[in-house]
Amino acid sequence: MATPAAIARLPLQKVPLGSVVSTRPARDLPRPSPFIKWVGGKGRLMAQLEPLLPRGVERMRHVEPFVGGGAMFFARQPERAVLSDINPDLVHVYRSIRDDVQGVIRALGPLAAAGNEPETYYAVRERYNAGEGRNKPLRAALFIYLNKTCFNGLHRVNQRGHFNVPAGRYKNPTILDPSGLLAASVALAHADVRQAGFEELLSSARPGDFVYFDPPYEPVSTTASFTGYARDGFSQDDQTRLRDVFKELHRRGCKLMLSNSDVPFIRELYGDFHISTIEAARAINSNGLRRGKVSEVVVRNYA
Structure with a gap:
């Protein structure tokens, strides 16, 4: 097990490429999939969401303001995409995977080899919160390491903007997947990745775009709230502002889909649109015995 001092000395930018970087051609790579865990991620729901996509979506520009x-x-x-998020480190990870995936893999290799013992995890977290590797592949590697080894893949920051999620309990987590990162890089090659809030979408969305909104969900109870992706959270006022953006893009001629909790507040906000229901598994709960299915709504401005 690496000690914190050893972690601090890891030559993250000097590892020989051949030791960790895959050189497989794009045609031999796996199908691209999310390279990080994310609360509310839709990987397991795509079989329910894909039938709800608009006809002709394959010809539309894909716009996703909560990527x-x-x-x-x-x-x-999609061949054309605009991906955005308000989280600057998340945006940096996407840009790094798109523009310098080899550098990310090289930087992540020693971290993956160091393992995920709590002592190691907290040493890496300290480096991340100190701002190490700003605007470099190392920053993306630190983010991915923490995402793969923290509790349930949460991304939560405090009022100072410091990542404060505790270590997870995993025996052998897959921290580095070179082929998966390379496949993601190929998929992102022509994507426009932006750091932006959802209202900034109004300046760039065009008629005929397909826009998918997957915002922080409205809590289903007073104890179920998790909106810590950004330090200021996501309030009911934010949900209402998002609904207003949804309505404006509807008037503009975009095809729109939105996911959220199946609660009266959300149903009332989007009562003028088509609302479908899907079933999702709870992903975040400290008591595994209490995990189960919950209902979510999918709002569309098309039939």
Whole structure:
């Protein structure tokens, strides 16, 4: 097991490429899929979501203002895409995978080899919160390491913007998947990745775009809230502002789909649109025995 001092000395940018970087051609890579875990990720729901996509979606530009883990994007593999998120480190990870996946793999290799013992995890978390590797592949590697080894893949920050999720309890987590990262890089090659809030979409969305909204969900109870992706959270006022953006893009001629909790507040907000229901598994719960199915709504402005 690596000690914190050893972790701090890892030569993350000097590992020989041949030791960790795959050189497989694109045609031999696996189908792209999310390379990080994300609360509310849609990977397991795509079989329910795909039948609800609009006709002709394959010809539309794909716009996703809460990209998160990107399950919808990777499942669709659109030729044209605008992906955005308000989380600057998440956006940096996507850009790094797109533009310098070899550098990310090289930086992640020693971290993966160091393992995920709590002592190691907290040493890496300290480096991340200190801002190490800013605007470099190392920053993306630190983010991916923490995502793969923290509790349930949560991304939560405190009021200072520091990542504060505790270590997870995994025996052998897959921290580095070179082929998966390379496949994601190929899929992202022509994607426009932006750091932006959802309202900034109004300046760039065009008639005929397909826009998928997967915002932080409205809590189903007073104890179920998790909106810690950004330090200021996501309130009911934010949900209402999002609904207003949805209505404006509807008037503009975009095809729109939105996922959220199946609660009266959300149903009332989107009462003028088509609302379908799907079933999803709970992903975040400290008591595994209490995990189960929950209902979610899918809102569309088309039949």
